[in-house]
Each structure stands twice: as structure tokens, then as C-alpha cells.
Amino acid sequence: MPLSLERTEPRGRSRTLFTLAFALVLPLSFIACPGSNNAGGQQPVQNTQTNTNTSQQATPSTATAFDAERAFEHVRKQVDFGPRPAGSAELAKTRDYILGELKSYGLKITQDEFNATTPVGQRKMVNVVAELPGESSDVIIISSHYDTKLFKQFRFVGANDAGSSTGTLLELARVMAASNRKPRFTYWFTFFDGEEAFCDEWEQCHNPDPSNPSRPLPDNTYGSRHMVDQLRSRNELKRVRAMILLDMMGYKQLQLGRDDISTRWLVDIVWQTAKELGHGAQFVERPEGVGGDDHEAFVRAEIPSLDIIQLSTYQYWHTPDDTLDKISPQSLKIVGDTLLASLPRIEERLAASH
Numbered sequence: 001m002p003l004s005l006e007r008t009e010p011r012g013r014s015r016t017l018f019t020l021a022f023a024l025v026l027p028l029s030f031i032a033c034p035g036s037n038n039a040g041g042q043q044p045v046q047n048t049q050t051n052t053n054t055s056q057q058a059t060p061s062t063a064t065a066f067d068a069e070r071a072f073e074h075v076r077k078q079v080d081f082g083p084r085p086a087g088s089a090e091l092a093k094t095r096d097y098i099l100g101e102l103k104s105y106g107l108k109i110t111q112d113e114f115n116a117t118t119p120v121g122q123r124k125m126v127n128v129v130a131e132l133p134g135e136s137s138d139v140i141i142i143s144s145h146y147d148t149k150l151f152k153q154f155r156f157v158g159a160n161d162a163g164s165s166t167g168t169l170l171e172l173a174r175v176m177a178a179s180n181r182k183p184r185f186t187y188w189f190t191f192f193d194g195e196e197a198f199c200d201e202w203e204q205c206h207n208p209d210p211s212n213p214s215r216p217l218p219d220n221t222y223g224s225r226h227m228v229d230q231l232r233s234r235n236e237l238k239r240v241r242a243m244i245l246l247d248m249m250g251y252k253q254l255q256l257g258r259d260d261i262s263t264r265w266l267v268d269i270v271w272q273t274a275k276e277l278g279h280g281a282q283f284v285e286r287p288e289g290v291g292g293d294d295h296e297a298f299v300r301a302e303i304p305s306l307d308i309i310q311l312s313t314y315q316y317w318h319t320p321d322d323t324l325d326k327i328s329p330q331s332l333k334i335v336g337d338t339l340l341a342s343l344p345r346i347e348e349r350l351a352a353s354h
């Protein structure tokens with residue numbers, strides 16, 4: 001894990017090369033790992049030594065209340081607002097829309113406003129967290145960024161990046177808030193501001209760190225790094241038991257690989273559950289080298305984290321063509337349903353490990 005985090009290659013071409021290099025090596029390790037390609041197996045359960053009877057209760061159901069059209073409508077609304085870079089009036093409108101939805105689900109909402117130093121000056125950013133209380137005050141975060149990347153050369157509306165994940169997160173929040181079952185853990189539906197770099201490339205620019213001038217700060221993931229800092233300063237990091245990130249998971253030709261800095265057991269549970277639901281063609285057995293995203297600060301804080309993302313096979317990434325016609329309501333539902341079916345297994349695993 002630390003080795004992966006040491007990597008500094010930018011998102012983009014060199015990351016794709018990294019992915020290709022791994023694609024040549026990793027299939028061998030999958031083959032060598034019994035159960036990892038076994039659609040009928042119970043790999044997540046095998047990893048949970050203290051629990052032996054999960055297999056009876058854990059058969060996932062395809063019937064969930066996740067409404068594909070509602071989720072898609074959220075994506076359409078965001079695209080209609082136009083480009084939504086951090087600090088823009090369009091992002092403020094998007095945030096008002098998100099807040100209105102979350103309030104209508106009856107969730108307790110926190111807005112955390114902060115000033116970020118960026119290569120283009122100070123920017124006001126706002127993380128939004130909606131809380132669904134559980135039996136335990138320990139927290140599982142489900143998250144997405146809601147800003148879009150700033151492009152001056154063209155109009156970038158970010159239907160997949162990050163309209164699709166924001167829409168899916170809203171629908172997940174609605175479904176879970178409406179459920180009769182009080183969840184075992186408390187959930188924080190978290191909408192991060194400022195994930196995107198202001199400079200063209202992910203690691204092209206850096207920002208000064210007044211507290212440690214010798215180590216400049218990244219020009220990306222402003223909201224998630226701020227949240228981890230806040231949790232640390234309030235001594236609340238240990239409450240967060242797992243972090244799940246959605247990012248670019250709405251493409252019509254959905255194909256999600258295993259992110260290489262995500263926590264292995266979380267990936268295993270979600271990918272296995274997807275297979276059992278019949279979504280093995282969308283949650284595929286290949287590595288996805290992401291090279292940094294909003295889960296990275298949580299990984300560094302040693303919180304089990306998972307990024308569900310389609311990067312290397314989404315050819316419209318950061319182009320003017322990342323538009324609504326690339327998004328399928330069914331893709332949003334496949335990810336939403338898979339996550340809803342995975343959460344009890346993740347809760348079980350976390351409960352057993354404390």
C-alpha cells in the first residue's frame with residue numbers, strides 16, 4: 001500500500017501505461033488465488049475468520065428500491081447547471097440542489113465551508129455531509145465529489161465526472177433513509193468539493209503548506225483532504241470504519257476494474273457481490289490504476305477505503321464529450337444495487353473485526 005501511495009505519476013497517459021503494465025502482471029496473481037474468479041464462491045466470507053454463517057443470510061437480492069430514472073434525473077439536472085468548478089456560481093446551484101434533495105429525505109445535513117489555497121488563488125469550498133444514524137456511532141462513508149474540472153479551452157459539463165456518481169449517491173441516500181431497517185453503522189453520505197486539479201494535469205501544480213514549507217500540498221482532492229484533517233483535529237478519525245467512493249461509474253459501457261490502492265477486502269466483497277447479482281461483466285477482474293482520488297487521504301489515515309471508478313476505458317474523460325448521452329440509468333442502478341447488497345456484508349466484516 002505505501003508503495004502505491006509513493007507513486008507520483010499524473011492522472012492521464014502515464015497512469016494508463018501503469019495500468020497496462022499491471023494488466024500484464026496481475027492476472028497471474030488472480031489465477032493463483034483460489035476463489036477470486038469463482039462466481040459461486042463466498043470469498044468475502046472466507047476472509048472473515050470470526051464469522052462462519054454469513055453465507056446463509058448474505059444471498060444478495062436484485063430487487064432494491066434504487067430508482068435508475070431518479071438517479072439519471074439527478075445527472076441531467078447537474079449537466080443542465082453547466083460547468084461546475086469549485087467556487088463557481090454553478091457549483092453553488094448544484095449544492096443547493098443536493099441540499100434540497102437530502103433535506104427531503106429527512107437526513108441531518110452538515111455543510112463544512114473552508115477556504116482553499118489553489119494555484120488560481122483562494123477558493124471557497126463546501127463539503128456536504130448527510131447523516132443517517134445507525135445502531136453504532138461508528139461510521140461508514142459513501143461519497144462522491146460534486147465539482148467538475150475547470151477547462152477554459154472548452155465547455156466541460158462532466159456528466160460522468162462527477163454527475164453520475166453524485167446522482168447515484170443522492171439516490172442511495174434516499175433509498176437508505178427510506179428503509180425500515182436502522183443500519184448497523186452510522187452512514188455519512190459525503191459530497192466532496194474541489195476534487196479536480198485547477199492546473200491541467202493532476203500533479204502539475206502544488207500549493208504551499210504554511211505548517212511545513214518543505215512539503216507542498218497537492219492541487220487536487222481539496223475537500224477530502226480537508227475532511228480527513230478536520231476529523232483528525234476533532235479526534236474522530238477512528239469513528240470512520242470504512243470509506244466508499246464513487247467516481248465515473250455511469251457510462252453506458254460500464255466496466256469497473258479493481259483500483260490498486262483500494263483496500264483489498266472491500267474490493268473483494270463488492271466485486272463478489274456484483275458477480276452474484278449477475279454484474280460480473282461490469283465489475284471486471286482487471287486492475288484499474290487510478291493514481292489518486294478522494295479515497296487517498298483516507299487510505300493514508302489507514303481507513304479501509306474503496307474507489308469504484310471507470311477511468312482507463314472511459315475515452316471521454318476530461319473531454320468536451322463527457323455528456324449526458326454517455327450515461328445510462330442502468331449503469332447507475334447496477335452500481336447502486338451492488339453497493340446496497342454489499343453493505344450488510346461490509347458491516348458484518350467490520351463488526352467482526354472490533
Ligand SMILES: [Zn+2]
Pocket residue numbers: 149161196318
Ligand atoms: Zn475528473
